[in-house]
Amino acid sequence: MTLKVFQCKECGSTVFPARYVCFGCGGAEWRERVAERGTIDELTTVRRRIGAQDGSDVLLASVTTDAGPIVIARLERAMRAGDAVRLAIDEQNRVLALPIA
Structure with a gap:
């Protein structure tokens, strides 16, 4: 599946996840946009997850x-x-960042 973000029809602000009201202008109408690519800003490793089956x-x-x-x-x-x-x-509806070959 593709990742979709939401662009305010009034001011053009783009958000994720969806919101009821635009934080930029207060608008409440959105259009979906596909977000296919991106750039990594920061990384972290989550270790010893409590309750995880594989750990x-x-x-x-x-x-x-x-x-x-x-x-x-x-x-x-x-x-x-x-x-x-x-x-x-x-x-499972998780966002994945995959290497570009």
């Missing part, structure tokens, strides 16, 4: 999408700040 580490990154909003995404492997990624949604 493995999870790599997370804050990613600035080409559409504008910043999202928190899972990584498949270690990457670096500044790396370009392709964004997707998995079957």
Whole structure:
């Protein structure tokens, strides 16, 4: 699945996740935009997750999408700040940041 962000029809501000009211102008009408790519800003590793079945580490990154909003995404492997990624949604509705080959 593709990641969708939301653009205010009145002022053009783009947000994720969806909101009832635009923080920029107070507008309440949105259009969906696809956010296919982004750039990694920061990374972190979540260790020893309580209740996790496999107990493995999870790599997370804050990613600035080409559409504008910043999202928190899972990584498949270690990457670096500044790396370009392709964004997707998995079957559990998690945002994924995938390396661009």
